[in-house]
Amino acid sequence: MRLAELGEFGFIEKIARLVGAPQAPVVVGIGDDAAVLKLTGDGYLLLTTDVLVEDVHFRRQWLSPEQIGTRAAGMALSDIAAMGGRPIAAFVSVGLPPTLEVEPAEELMAGLSRTATQYGAVLAGGDTTASSQGIFVDVVILGTTHQPWLRNGAQPGDILMVTGSLGEAGAALALLQAGQVTDASALPEALAKRFANPTPRLAVAEALAARNMVKAAIDISDGLVQDAGHLSQRSGVSITIESARVPISPICRQTAQQLAQDPVQWALTSGEEYELLLAISPEMAEQASQVVTANGEIALTEIGYVTEGERVVVLDESGKPMDVTLGGWDHFGQDPLCGGES
Numbered sequence: 001m002r003l004a005e006l007g008e009f010g011f012i013e014k015i016a017r018l019v020g021a022p023q024a025p026v027v028v029g030i031g032d033d034a035a036v037l038k039l040t041g042d043g044y045l046l047l048t049t050d051v052l053v054e055d056v057h058f059r060r061q062w063l064s065p066e067q068i069g070t071r072a073a074g075m076a077l078s079d080i081a082a083m084g085g086r087p088i089a090a091f092v093s094v095g096l097p098p099t100l101e102v103e104p105a106e107e108l109m110a111g112l113s114r115t116a117t118q119y120g121a122v123l124a125g126g127d128t129t130a131s132s133q134g135i136f137v138d139v140v141i142l143g144t145t146h147q148p149w150l151r152n153g154a155q156p157g158d159i160l161m162v163t164g165s166l167g168e169a170g171a172a173l174a175l176l177q178a179g180q181v182t183d184a185s186a187l188p189e190a191l192a193k194r195f196a197n198p199t200p201r202l203a204v205a206e207a208l209a210a211r212n213m214v215k216a217a218i219d220i221s222d223g224l225v226q227d228a229g230h231l232s233q234r235s236g237v238s239i240t241i242e243s244a245r246v247p248i249s250p251i252c253r254q255t256a257q258q259l260a261q262d263p264v265q266w267a268l269t270s271g272e273e274y275e276l277l278l279a280i281s282p283e284m285a286e287q288a289s290q291v292v293t294a295n296g297e298i299a300l301t302e303i304g305y306v307t308e309g310e311r312v313v314v315l316d317e318s319g320k321p322m323d324v325t326l327g328g329w330d331h332f333g334q335d336p337l338c339g340g341e342s
Helices: 008-019 065-082 102-118 168-175 189-196 202-209 223-234 251-261 265-269 284-292
Strands: 026-028 035-038 042-054 087-098 123-129 136-145 157-165 213-219 238-242 276-280 302-307 313-315
Touching: 026 123, 035 087, 042 065, 065 087, 065 136, 065 189, 065 202, 065 213, 087 102, 087 202, 102 123, 102 136, 136 284, 157 168, 157 238, 157 284, 168 251, 189 251, 202 276, 202 284, 213 223, 223 238, 223 265, 223 276, 223 313, 251 265, 251 284
Parallel strands: 087 123, 238 313
Antiparallel strands: 026 035, 035 042, 042 136, 087 136, 157 276, 157 302, 213 276, 238 302
């Protein structure tokens, strides 16, 4: 069997079985947004790693070196947000072609360091190596939390909520792939920000974690439906998503109309959105929404609910199960999208 047949998540499951159950001080190992280690004191240490590979996650003609670094930091920091944590340090390993000029290499690292520092993670080390196959960037973030959010805490009766809006990363990628724009700087402002400078929802995580409101969480990096599937599998529950309630921005709808695409499909399947998908008890849902709105950055929207079983169902506007034309991102299960999900 080839990796393309097994798929990324099938391969991860094989690795998890090979490694076995975590041993102290590791509390949570493979299978969540970050590993959780219990050290001394009351809190936990979080550790996550994310890799970007040229012509899989980005194209140099679409993103400046600084944007590549910014994007790499943002996607790794999002994993800490999904655990309800606070980042404290970053470590970066880069593979760079020897023919690359020094200036763009410095710009890449500057974008990465500046973004990590903006969110409290000092760039504390890493590694450099030559690459014969383009640029790759591997970012490790350390974080802390008093009580980690995990993927396995959702229970029947919980409300499913999402931060911000969805589909903008898909809209940006579609414009680039269609040749409507030549690089990220030519995208509409909101799409350019989502594509080149994603915002890890760390402020939202801090506000909700302080009030112990979240039962389970994941960041949307592989697509809403696919990431909801990860919550479903880890929690042993069914998740129903009401597509009519999924928040979609005006610019996303406008772009979809321009390209004769369905914005709902983008919202359901687009990866690299880096919003948070949260399971929250019904009695806490309204208060959680008010907390996020008071934070002043974005909204928290109810998009579905949790029931018994173990599957994901998407309902259309009439309440009937609908087909989702794309299943989300799987590195081994499909061809690279060049700017696609991780």
